[in-house]
Amino acid sequence: MSTTSQKHRDFVAEPMGDKHVTALSGIGGVLGKKLEEQGFDKAYIVLGQFLVLRKDDELFIEWLKDTCGANSKQASSCYTCLKEWCDSFL
Amino acid sequence: MASALPDDELRRELKSFGFCPGPISDSTRKLYLNKLKKLASENYSKSRFARTQRPHKHVLSSQQHQTQHRHDSLRLRENSASPSHRYRTSSFNQQDSDESDDYEAYLHCARPADNVNFTSYTKEDLQKRCDSTVKQNVFLDRQLSLALLTCTLVLSAVIIWLVYVKTVGLGQNKDVENNLKMLPVDCKGKTDTYCRAEEHKVHMQLLSELYSFLAKVAGDFECGNPSDLKSKCISVDDAKSYLAILNGGYTDRFEAALQMIVQSKRDLGIRVVEPGSAPGAVRCLESSQPQMGFMCRFSRAVFSVMSRMFIFVLALGVLWGVLILLRYRWRRLQEEEQAMYELVKRIIGEVRDHYKDWDQGLEPIPYVPIPHVRDSLIPPQNRRRMRRIWDRAVEFLSSNESRIRTETHRIAGEDFLVWRWTQPVELSDSS
Numbered sequence A: 001m002s003t004t005s006q007k008h009r010d011f012v013a014e015p016m017g018d019k020h021v022t023a024l025s026g027i028g029g030v031l032g033k034k035l036e037e038q039g040f041d042k043a044y045i046v047l048g049q050f051l052v053l054r055k056d057d058e059l060f061i062e063w064l065k066d067t068c069g070a071n072s073k074q075a076s077s078c079y080t081c082l083k084e085w086c087d088s089f090l
Numbered sequence B: 001m002a003s004a005l006p007d008d009e010l011r012r013e014l015k016s017f018g019f020c021p022g023p024i025s026d027s028t029r030k031l032y033l034n035k036l037k038k039l040a041s042e043n044y045s046k047s048r049f050a051r052t053q054r055p056h057k058h059v060l061s062s063q064q065h066q067t068q069h070r071h072d073s074l075r076l077r078e079n080s081a082s083p084s085h086r087y088r089t090s091s092f093n094q095q096d097s098d099e100s101d102d103y104e105a106y107l108h109c110a111r112p113a114d115n116v117n118f119t120s121y122t123k124e125d126l127q128k129r130c131d132s133t134v135k136q137n138v139f140l141d142r143q144l145s146l147a148l149l150t151c152t153l154v155l156s157a158v159i160i161w162l163v164y165v166k167t168v169g170l171g172q173n174k175d176v177e178n179n180l181k182m183l184p185v186d187c188k189g190k191t192d193t194y195c196r197a198e199e200h201k202v203h204m205q206l207l208s209e210l211y212s213f214l215a216k217v218a219g220d221f222e223c224g225n226p227s228d229l230k231s232k233c234i235s236v237d238d239a240k241s242y243l244a245i246l247n248g249g250y251t252d253r254f255e256a257a258l259q260m261i262v263q264s265k266r267d268l269g270i271r272v273v274e275p276g277s278a279p280g281a282v283r284c285l286e287s288s289q290p291q292m293g294f295m296c297r298f299s300r301a302v303f304s305v306m307s308r309m310f311i312f313v314l315a316l317g318v319l320w321g322v323l324i325l326l327r328y329r330w331r332r333l334q335e336e337e338q339a340m341y342e343l344v345k346r347i348i349g350e351v352r353d354h355y356k357d358w359d360q361g362l363e364p365i366p367y368v369p370i371p372h373v374r375d376s377l378i379p380p381q382n383r384r385r386m387r388r389i390w391d392r393a394v395e396f397l398s399s400n401e402s403r404i405r406t407e408t409h410r411i412a413g414e415d416f417l418v419w420r421w422t423q424p425v426e427l428s429d430s431s
Helices: A006-012 A029-038 A043-052 A057-068 A072-089 B007-016 B026-053 B057-080 B083-093 B097-109 B123-169 B174-181 B193-222 B236-246 B250-263 B294-359 B370-377 B387-400
Strands: B270-273 B284-287 B367-369 B404-411 B414-421
Touching: A006 A072, A029 A057, A043 A057, A043 A072, A043 B026, A057 A072, A057 B026, B007 B026, B123 B294, B193 B236, B193 B250, B193 B270, B193 B284, B193 B294, B236 B250, B236 B284, B250 B270, B294 B367, B294 B370, B294 B387, B294 B414, B367 B370, B367 B404, B370 B414, B387 B404
Parallel strands: none
Antiparallel strands: B270 B284, B367 B414, B404 B414
């Protein structure tokens, strides 16, 4: 049974607006910097990539791992966070 | 599989494996190529396994068969679908193979709905619903049986006490003997104190003998009459002869003793009955305190007590009978209720399945007639027996189930009350 962190709950609770990419669950300072370098400085851009991959979990996790070097736990946490946000607001 | 594939070919290859890619751009191309490699290796291993069972050419035909099957299922949907479905499929009907491929791919890319969790009438819900009525009944049951039990105990205690009192009371009365001792003395011919005392003593003896004799006779007469007496009243002559047998001296004093009895105001236990108007009646003596054996007394006491308390005992018996009947009835009602809830659960499942079938195009109408549901759930031999339970279940559903709506429709020329599942299937996942 997976438990959600406070970060996850905070992100899923409201529209993401202009939040920084580090607001995503699983993305900390280091990963956030790497994503920024690739051009993904805001959370909604990562959302865009998530949607382009048709919300597919395998592909998104693979992409996140490739792009910023996240491990499985961080990537799946980010995936879950975005998926739940979409379920509520999209 | 080369890594430098043009985008549309990559897309086509992915679709052939049943996977639906999003837009292929710089950021996603590598991912989709990896995916294609993975799918190809999976399929290769599968086909290798299949090849060990069948010859090689059959593998290809099986793939063709797959596509053929897809076409068939498509046609099936066209023929059996509702208006909305028919519209969707007919609009694709005229397209060429590319479009139909797209549609197929669309069919495959659409994520299948997850299985609906049947959580509405879980066991806990049913238990909670049943528990309230059960608790109430059990409480009433317990109260009533306690009350009746105390009544029975009290009544039996009262009866036993009465029997005891009567048994003892029907025994020798000590007062009479005391009274006998207080008789005035009468000395024959002489009037001095000693003589009087002696006379008195003899009279006392006589009377006590007489008393015991009469009491015994009366007791025998009362308790079954073994010596076939006509009454417990002994004629004076018989008494005299009996006393003469006991003691010769009694005969002279007999009359004097009789006078004593008659004159005495106190209760001596012997009664003198004067001859009445009945012919052949003689002056006789009777004991007012019959001396009866223990069993005789006991049985007489029980009989008299029971006859007096008869009404109470009867009432108590009736109440016990009523309580037993009530208990039986409550148990029956409870069982029926359980059966009803079970049936309600099955009905809901059936109606929802019917709706899902209609959604997938296997059924022509979204609602199902109530009699049809009944006939599909209850086997013919049970239908008459379960009629009451079925009616209650229908009533319960119409008043307590919000996801099923009861309507009237004409089906095949006959009017039916139907049930329609009104909750959209996708939403029911999150319930």
